[in-house]
Structure formats: structure tokens, C-alpha cells
Amino acid sequence: MPNVAxxxxxxxxxxxxxxxGQGWIGLxxxxxxxxxxxxxxxxxxxxxxxxMDQRDAALVKxxxxxxxxxxxxHVMFTFLVHCPLFVRxxxxxxxxxxxNEISRRYTNEDITFYLPGALRExxxxxxxxxxxxxxxxxxxxxxxxxxxHAASLRLFERLLAEGxxxxxxxxxxPQNMMTTFWATVDLNNLIKxxxxxxxPHAQSEIREYxxxxxxxxxxxxxxxxxxxxxx
Amino acid sequence: MPNVAxxxxxxxxxxxxxxxGQGWIGLxxxxxxxxxxxxxxxxxxxxxxxxMDQRDAALVKxxxxxxxxxxxxHVMFTFLVHCPLFVRxxxxxxxxxxxNEISRRYTNEDITFYLPGALRExxxxxxxxxxxxxxxxxxxxxxxxxxxHAASLRLFERLLAEGxxxxxxxxxxPQNMMTTFWATVDLNNLIKxxxxxxxPHAQSEIREYxxxxxxxxxxxxxxxxxxxxxx
Amino acid sequence: MPNVAxxxxxxxxxxxxxxxGQGWIGLxxxxxxxxxxxxxxxxxxxxxxxxMDQRDAALVKxxxxxxxxxxxxHVMFTFLVHCPLFVRxxxxxxxxxxxNEISRRYTNEDITFYLPGALRExxxxxxxxxxxxxxxxxxxxxxxxxxxHAASLRLFERLLAEGxxxxxxxxxxPQNMMTTFWATVDLNNLIKxxxxxxxPHAQSEIREYxxxxxxxxxxxxxxxxxxxxxx
Amino acid sequence: MPNVAxxxxxxxxxxxxxxxGQGWIGLxxxxxxxxxxxxxxxxxxxxxxxxMDQRDAALVKxxxxxxxxxxxxHVMFTFLVHCPLFVRxxxxxxxxxxxNEISRRYTNEDITFYLPGALRExxxxxxxxxxxxxxxxxxxxxxxxxxxHAASLRLFERLLAEGxxxxxxxxxxPQNMMTTFWATVDLNNLIKxxxxxxxPHAQSEIREYxxxxxxxxxxxxxxxxxxxxxx
Numbered sequence: 001m002p003n004v005a006x007x008x009x010x011x012x013x014x015x016x017x018x019x020x021g022q023g024w025i026g027l028x029x030x031x032x033x034x035x036x037x038x039x040x041x042x043x044x045x046x047x048x049x050x051x052m053d054q055r056d057a058a059l060v061k062x063x064x065x066x067x068x069x070x071x072x073x074h075v076m077f078t079f080l081v082h083c084p085l086f087v088r089x090x091x092x093x094x095x096x097x098x099x100n101e102i103s104r105r106y107t108n109e110d111i112t113f114y115l116p117g118a119l120r121e122x123x124x125x126x127x128x129x130x131x132x133x134x135x136x137x138x139x140x141x142x143x144x145x146x147x148x149h150a151a152s153l154r155l156f157e158r159l160l161a162e163g164x165x166x167x168x169x170x171x172x173x174p175q176n177m178m179t180t181f182w183a184t185v186d187l188n189n190l191i192k193x194x195x196x197x198x199x200p201h202a203q204s205e206i207r208e209y210x211x212x213x214x215x216x217x218x219x220x221x222x223x224x225x226x227x228x229x230x231x
Numbered sequence: 232m233p234n235v236a237x238x239x240x241x242x243x244x245x246x247x248x249x250x251x252g253q254g255w256i257g258l259x260x261x262x263x264x265x266x267x268x269x270x271x272x273x274x275x276x277x278x279x280x281x282x283m284d285q286r287d288a289a290l291v292k293x294x295x296x297x298x299x300x301x302x303x304x305h306v307m308f309t310f311l312v313h314c315p316l317f318v319r320x321x322x323x324x325x326x327x328x329x330x331n332e333i334s335r336r337y338t339n340e341d342i343t344f345y346l347p348g349a350l351r352e353x354x355x356x357x358x359x360x361x362x363x364x365x366x367x368x369x370x371x372x373x374x375x376x377x378x379x380h381a382a383s384l385r386l387f388e389r390l391l392a393e394g395x396x397x398x399x400x401x402x403x404x405p406q407n408m409m410t411t412f413w414a415t416v417d418l419n420n421l422i423k424x425x426x427x428x429x430x431p432h433a434q435s436e437i438r439e440y441x442x443x444x445x446x447x448x449x450x451x452x453x454x455x456x457x458x459x460x461x462x
Numbered sequence: 463m464p465n466v467a468x469x470x471x472x473x474x475x476x477x478x479x480x481x482x483g484q485g486w487i488g489l490x491x492x493x494x495x496x497x498x499x500x501x502x503x504x505x506x507x508x509x510x511x512x513x514m515d516q517r518d519a520a521l522v523k524x525x526x527x528x529x530x531x532x533x534x535x536h537v538m539f540t541f542l543v544h545c546p547l548f549v550r551x552x553x554x555x556x557x558x559x560x561x562n563e564i565s566r567r568y569t570n571e572d573i574t575f576y577l578p579g580a581l582r583e584x585x586x587x588x589x590x591x592x593x594x595x596x597x598x599x600x601x602x603x604x605x606x607x608x609x610x611h612a613a614s615l616r617l618f619e620r621l622l623a624e625g626x627x628x629x630x631x632x633x634x635x636p637q638n639m640m641t642t643f644w645a646t647v648d649l650n651n652l653i654k655x656x657x658x659x660x661x662p663h664a665q666s667e668i669r670e671y672x673x674x675x676x677x678x679x680x681x682x683x684x685x686x687x688x689x690x691x692x693x
Numbered sequence: 694m695p696n697v698a699x700x701x702x703x704x705x706x707x708x709x710x711x712x713x714g715q716g717w718i719g720l721x722x723x724x725x726x727x728x729x730x731x732x733x734x735x736x737x738x739x740x741x742x743x744x745m746d747q748r749d750a751a752l753v754k755x756x757x758x759x760x761x762x763x764x765x766x767h768v769m770f771t772f773l774v775h776c777p778l779f780v781r782x783x784x785x786x787x788x789x790x791x792x793n794e795i796s797r798r799y800t801n802e803d804i805t806f807y808l809p810g811a812l813r814e815x816x817x818x819x820x821x822x823x824x825x826x827x828x829x830x831x832x833x834x835x836x837x838x839x840x841x842h843a844a845s846l847r848l849f850e851r852l853l854a855e856g857x858x859x860x861x862x863x864x865x866x867p868q869n870m871m872t873t874f875w876a877t878v879d880l881n882n883l884i885k886x887x888x889x890x891x892x893p894h895a896q897s898e899i900r901e902y903x904x905x906x907x908x909x910x911x912x913x914x915x916x917x918x919x920x921x922x923x924x
Contacts, residue, residue, distance in 0.1 A: 032722055040793040043793050043794060043874065044796040044798075045795075074791060074793070076724055092320070092323055098767060100733040100734065105434065105737075106738045119395045119396075121396055122394070122397060130398055131396075136394045140393075141390055144386060155376075159376075168347055168351060168361065170317065170406060171317060171376070172407065174403050175401060182767060262491050267540070271644045275563070275565040275569075301562055305644055307493055307538045309498070329536060331533055332505060546864065547782075547868070548863065551781075576864065581858075584858040585858070592861065593858075603857060614841070621834055621837070624829055624834050626814070626815075627812075629896050634838060637864050637868065
């Protein structure tokens with residue numbers, strides 16, 4: 001696993017910042033290219049090729065357009081993700097990824113919290129969405145949240161000082177707490193993730209991660225990005 | 232889905248209480264029996280039977296002892312689970328289950344929190360475990376936690392009143408918040424869950440759910456329970 | 463597992479014949495209803511219902527139309543399938559099912575072969591399809607195939623008589639050999655199977671099984687069938 | 694996908710021959726190392742390292758011995774496999790792999806068959822195994838099998854000449870036919886495959902592939918190989 005920092009709050013070199021710089025996602029490892037996709041697809045016909053030409057680019061587009069997605073599963077990515085707990089819970093609902101996450105049962109170091117840069121209003125018509133706020137007192141609300149984060153951390157540390165074990169004490173920490181996890185997935189399932197999470201129905205915060213993933217992998221699978229209109 | 236209550240804080244009829252009555256797990260639907268297991272196993276040999284006899288009981292034991300577990304996958308269970316968020320996060324790491332969970336993006340009703348009945352100390356030698364507390368001031372610590380829960384809920388409601396959307400406001404709610412989810416799994420993967428979660432390495436809270444599952448399904452798969460020493 | 467026959471070449475009571483009566487698929491067990499789907503979906507909003515009304519039917523349609531398919535995973539089916547080996551191989555590419563199959567390593571009884579009722583021509587333009595034959599000498603070709611099946615079985619039995627083990631001797635048996643397997647799947651993944659296998663791109667033989675599944679489960683999930691235009 | 698041949702009957706450079714040279718498995722791509730495993734495991738404690746030391750080797754052993762296998766899922770392998778159909782069917786029962794296989798619906802070129810180098814006898818006591826043959830007339834039996842392969846191919850080609858489509862004509866080809874497929878899997882599930890398929894209960898033919906995989910990946914994960922006694 002090349003080039004990752006010693007501290008889990010520091011992103012790896014190839015990363016994209018999100019959430020006003022409070023979160024990030026880095027690409028730390030990768031296997032396969034679009035030539036892998038083409039070869040896995042052409043095996044049906046008993047063919048293999050060494051380099052891609054224009055017909056292969058057309059094949060990649062055909063496969064995606066027609067949901068013949070199994071050849072995409074030979075391309076893999078490993079990411080390191082730094083995000084709030086509530087984003088992590090949405091993410092881990094995707095069961096085709098492999099995950100390993102920091103655990104507050106085992107360490108109480110480097111605890112930070114996500115403070116929304118801009119608070120959004122509840123949408124009236126659509127229960128799934130929020131909208132840009134016009135009437136919210138941003139300064140006051142953000143200040144209340146920041147104070148709550150600090151009070152939560154003080155209580156957590158107080159409980160530890162009283163002798164309470166980490167696995168119980170962490171229960172007082174809010175869902176805005178930041179976490180870090182390894183995440184490995186194949187290209188087929190990654191595309192499904194992006195469709196669901198970089199969507200107007202998804203929460204704005206996780207959507208930023210979906211968009212960041214597109215930026216990170218477009219150089220590796222440019223024809224896939226083109227057919228899916230990622231640019 | 233038979234016999235479930237209108238309110239998601241009320242357990243279905245066939246349930247086991249855990250966490251001093253603050254949590255519960257109910258069995259709401261089920262498919263297959265030990266005869267299903269035996270028939271799925273005997274298909275290799277071209278055989279089917281209508282009822283189980285003693286040789287079939289021996290076969291169930293042989294299958295489990297020798298990790299021939301695919302026949303167990305034709306027996307399914309659907310549970311309704313009421314647990315703290317931190318237990319939910321451990322549970323959802325098991326990727327062979329199907330889940331549907333209450334979302335605080337869509338409702339702000341019936342919010343409650345888990346208040347540990349007894350706080351445990353950090354174990355010295357084993358970083359994964361906690362132990363019975365001798366030196367903790369239980370009353371004071373539990374009172375601090377309860378006050379923090381109330382303060383968290385007040386801030387959540389204050390933010391909603393200020394116009395902040397639920398999906399952002401919920402970030403201040405602590406991981407002790409209770410949640411409710413549907414969970415469907417086959418017997419093979421359920422046994423793996425129990426092995427990992429009803430274990431001395433697991434956190435005491437999720438372990439109670441693992442033990443409750445044993446009680447709920449032992450009447451349905453008595454020979455499986457016997458070979459795994461669940462009694 | 464209710465009501466299955468002693469011999470694996472005999473279908474269970476609730477079945478559909480396919481391949482001119484040479485193959486069949488039976489529904490032998492089932493869990494959940496459309497009410498299960500609705501309840502699993504409404505848990506997001508903290509709601510549960512006992513019976514379905516018109517709004518629930520609309521919800522089922524909304525879920526499928528918008529690919530919110532996780533609530534469909536709490537409805538399960540177990541089938542018993544009797545089909546040629548080449549259909550089995552296409553079927554087992556679907557990795558979300560649970561399978562247990564008769565094995566010719568363990569039994570050499572009740573061996574039969576699929577003899578196509580009508581042979582089809584190779585399509586010119588589309589490499590994936592075949593078409594109704596006009597120029598094939600059906601009687602002669604079918605007779606050649608039938609004789610080959612008989613010769614294959616004779617050689618298999620000769621090899622067994624010579625002392626060769628079943629697991630090696632079976633290698634001479636053709637892919638038209640019939641097999642029988644248990645297959646359990648949830649409704650979400652069953653719909654994906656039907657979309658891929660009851661399709662003009664799929665081989666005609668497996669397509670008959672896809673259509674038979676629709677007939678077997680439409681009475682159980684009528685609104686799902688309606689929104690997917692299965693009638 | 695580096696260095697694969699144009700013809701699917703030719704192995705890639707990094708391969709192991711099996712089945713008397715009639716079959717082979719090649720390693721064509723790979724992601725992650727034992728350092729990836731260690732880092733994914735240490736994230737629980739908030740730690741990352743650049744290179745492995747002796748404590749890390751001990752950690753790899755601890756993880757495997759205690760079934761903490763999720764960190765192994767960030768190491769991936771892509772193989773190209775050339776094997777008989779009956780081995781392919783056993784292999785594809787492993788549902789955590791990604792597969793793409795040559796299809797006789799789409800091509801009728803380069804068809805070959807597996808002719809066992811030595812025929813084995815049926816074991817008396819254990820229905821799963823075969824044993825070294827003492828009483829089999831090897832020459833005669835192998836000659837009968839070889840003739841049957843040739844007759845099967847002639848019939849296949851005759852049917853194509855009569856206008857029958859490939860997808861139906863292939864039904865006469867025996868399970869000894871060789872096939873080729875791409876196969877991608879993570880290290881955790883690969884170890885499970887090896888435990889089941891390089892086992893005395895497994896058929897000798899697939900066991901050779903399990904042993905070949907060990908040879909191919911031992912240089913990449915030497916401490917894993919050591920703790921599992923692969924040498």
C-alpha cells in the first residue's frame with residue numbers, strides 16, 4: 001500500500017478534499033485497466049488483445065449501455081476515506097465493498113468532528129432532500145453545534161478518566177465525529193455506488209464523496225467516464 | 232409480515248428483551264426447517280425425504296462439523312431489531328444480510344437513547360474487552376450520560392426549529408441513540424454472525440443480541456443448536 | 463420442505479413444465495409477501511402496517527421504478543429445478559442465489575438427456591441469438607443427437623464396469639444431460655435474473671425457465687408482476 | 694492486463710501447468726501486498742506503516758489464526774484458467790469470485806478435450822473420493838474416451854454443417870471439453886477456496902489447480918503461505 005501517512009487524519013498523496021477540507025478520499029491502490037475489461041469481455045468469443053483500439057472503446061460503451069457488467073469486475077480500487085460517521089453508515093450499506101475502519105473501542109486519539117460549512121433547510125415537497133437555506137441563522141446554529149461537539153468530547157474524556165471503558169464511553173460522541181476507513185471495490189459495483197450516491201436523492205455530504213471518486217478514477221477508465229457523462 | 236406493532240419502539244410478539252429492557256430483537260418471519268437442510272444436502276446423492284429421522288439428525292451434525300454449509304442457506308429468518316447505533320454499525324459490517332433501517336433523514340419521532348445499566352472498566356491486557364467495574368462511580372457517570380442525551384435531543388430540536396434540515400441536524404445526536412431495522416439472513420451466515428458476535432472478543436452489548444438470536448431460533452433448528460452447544 | 467417427490471426426476475406439486483415436458487421448475491418454499499416489502503420500505507419513516515391498501519400498491523411500484531430495491535430482499539423463494547447442464551451453468555453464474563445440486567460423483571442413477579424438440583438455425587446478424595429453422599433436417603439431426611446420448615451413457619456405464627470412478631467417468635457425458643438442484647433467492651435478485659434470462663439475448667432454453675418463474679410467483683407478488691408487465 | 698496470448702489455449706507467461714500439461718492457470722494481475730493487510734488491520738487502532746517488520750509478520754499470522762480475515766480482502770488476484778468443464782462447474786460454485794468465460798454460443802474454434810492421464814478407481818468406503826487404480830485397463834479405457842471425444846466433435850461439426858445453431862449443437866459436447874475463463878478474487882476468499890479444493894475430499898483434478906494457485910501466490914504473500922503451511 002504505497003504512500004500513506006502515519007496519522008489517519010492526513011490524506012494520502014492522490015486525494016480529493018471534500019466538505020470544505022474537513023473530509024477527503026484518497027486512491028491508494030488499483031488493479032486493471034480498460035484493456036482488462038475488453039479482454040474479459042472478449043473471452044466469450046475466444047479473443048485476447050494487448051492494447052486498446054477504437055473498436056475496444058466502442059465495446060466498453062456497449063457493455064455499459066447494455067448492462068453486461070461482469071467484465072468490469074476485474075478492475076479494482078482501494079480508497080482511504082475520511083468522513084463523518086453518518087456518511088460512513090450510508091456507505092457501509094453497500095455490501096460488495098471490503099472495509100476496515102478505525103475503532104473507538106481501541107483508540108481515543110485524534111478525535112475530530114464535522115462542522116457543516118453551510119446549514120441547509122428541510123425541503124417541503126421531497127422528504128429525501130434538503131435545500132439551500134435562506135432563513136437559517138448560520139452563525140448561531142454553527143456555534144451551537146461546535147459547542148456541543150466540544151462538550152461531547154469533554155464528557156467522553158471525563159468518562160475515561162472515571163474508568164469507563166472506551167467501547168461504552170464512545171456512546172456519547174455524536175454522529176458528526178470523523179472516522180477513517182479502507183475501502184476496496186470493483187468497478188462494476190463502484191459505478192452502482194456512484195449512481196446511487198452522486199444523485200439528487202442522496203444527502204449532499206456523501207454526494208461530495210461520489211463526485212470525488214469520479215475525479216480520482218476518470219484518468220484510469222476514461223472511456224467508462226465518457227459513456228457515463230462524468231466530465 | 233405477521234404481527235408487528237405500529238410503533239417501531241414496540242417489539243413484535245415473538246421477541247427477546249436485551250440491554251435491561253431498553254433493546255429487543257423479534258423473529259417476524261421464517262422459511263425452511265432442518266428437513267430443508269437435509270434435503271438440500273441429500274440432493275447430491277439424488278435423494279429427498281419428507282420427515283427427519285435419526286440419520287438425518289446425524290447428517291445435520293456432520294454438515295456443520297465439516298463446514299459443508301451450503302445446505303444451511305435454504306433456511307431463512309427475518310428479524311426486527313431495536314438497538315443502539317453503535318451496535319447497528321457493528322451489525323451492518325456483516326454483508327450477507329439484507330437490511331432496512333429507520334432513517335433520521337425522514338422522521339424525527341420517537342427518539343430514545345441507550346443508557347448503560349452498568350458501566351464497565353477498560354481491560355488492561357486485552358484491548359478488545361472491558362471488565363466488570365469496581366472503581367467507577369456508577370450513579371454519577373450514568374447521570375452525566377443521561378443529561379448529555381437530553382441536551383443532545385434539545386439541541387437537535389432547536390436546530391429543527393431554526394429551520395435546519397433533519398439530515399444535518401441529526402449529526403449532533405450521540406451513538407447511544409436507539410434505531411430499528413429489518414434484517415433477513417440465511418442460517419449459514421447467521422451461525423457465522425453468532426460465532427463472531429456472541430464471543431468474548433465482542434462488545435458486551437451486541438453479544439446480548441447474539442444470545443437472544445440463539446433463544447429465538449433454537450426451537451426451529453434444535454439439532455443445529457445442539458451440535459453448536461447453544462443450550 | 464413440503465411435498466417433494468422421492469425421485470429427483472419427478473417435479474414437486476406446484477411446478478411448471480418446460481422444454482416440451484423434459485424440464486420443470488417447482489416452487490417448494492416461500493417467505494414474505496408484498497406487505498413485507500411495504501413494511502421494510504416504510505421503516506425508513508418509522509411506520510409499520512398490517513395489511514396492504516392502495517397506497518401500498520403504489521409504493522411497491524415506486525420502489526421498483528426508482529431502483530429502491532433493498533426492501534424486496536425480505537421476500538424469499540426456494541425452487542427445485544430440473545434442467546440440462548448447459549442451462550445450469552448459465553444459471554449458476556448468478557452469484558446471489560444459494561444452490562445445492564445432484565452430483566455425478568456420488569450417484570449414477572436416473573440419468574436422462576435433453577433432446578431439443580426443435581433445432582434452431584444460427585442467426586446471421588446477431589451472434590447471441592438463434593432463429594427458427596427452415597432448412598434443417600429436423601428428424602435426421604434429432605436422431606443423431608439421440609443416438610449420441612445413448613452411446614455416451616453406454617460408454618459411461620462401460621467405464622464404471624471397468625472400475626473407473628464416477629467422478630472421472632462422467633467426463634464423457636454430454637452437456638445435454640439433465641440435472642436437478644435446489645435454488646434459493648430473494649425477490650430483488652430474482653427480478654434481475656428474469657430481466658437477464660427472459661430476454662431476447664438469452665438462450666431460448668433458459669428463457670423458458672425465466673417465464674416459468676414468473677408464472678409461479680405472480681400470485682404471491684401481484685403488484686410487482688403488474689409493474690414489471692409480466693402478464 | 695499484461696502479457697496474455699492471442700489464443701485462449703496458450704497460457705500467459707506466469708503460469709503453472711496441471712493435468713499432465715493439458716490444463717494451466719496463470720496469474721495475470723495482482724493488487725496489494727502483505728503490507729496492505731497489515732495496514733488495513735491496524736486502521737482499527739489508528740495506525741499506518743510503510744514497510745513490514747517482524748511484528749507485522751506476527752500480526753498477519755494472528756489475523757489468520759483468529760479468523761480476523763477482512764483485512765485480507767484488500768489483496769486481489771486475477772487468474773486466467775484453462776480447465777475441463779466439470780472443474781469449471783465446481784469452481785463457479787464459489788460465488789465471491791468474478792468470472793468471464795469463453796462461450797460456445799459465440800465461437801466454435803480451438804475445441805479440445807481433457808483425456809485423463811491415469812484413471813482412478815471408485816473408493817469403497819468414502820463416497821467422495823477415488824483411489825489409485827490397480828485393476829483398470831488404462832490403455833483400453835483411455836482409448837475409448839479419446840474416440841468418444843473425437844466422435845462428439847464430429848457430431849458437433851456435422852450439426853453446424855446441417856445449419857443447427859452453436860448454442861444447441863454444443864449440447865452434444867462432453868464435460869471433458871476444455872474451457873478458459875478470467876477469474877478475480879480477494880485473498881480472504883481465495884484461502885477459503887484452497888481449503889475446500891486442495892483437500893482430500895475434493896476431486897483430484899481441481900485439487901491440482903488449488904496447488905498451482907499456492908505456487909503462484911506464495912512469493913506475493915510469503916507469511917500467509919507460512920502460517921497456512923503451504924510449502
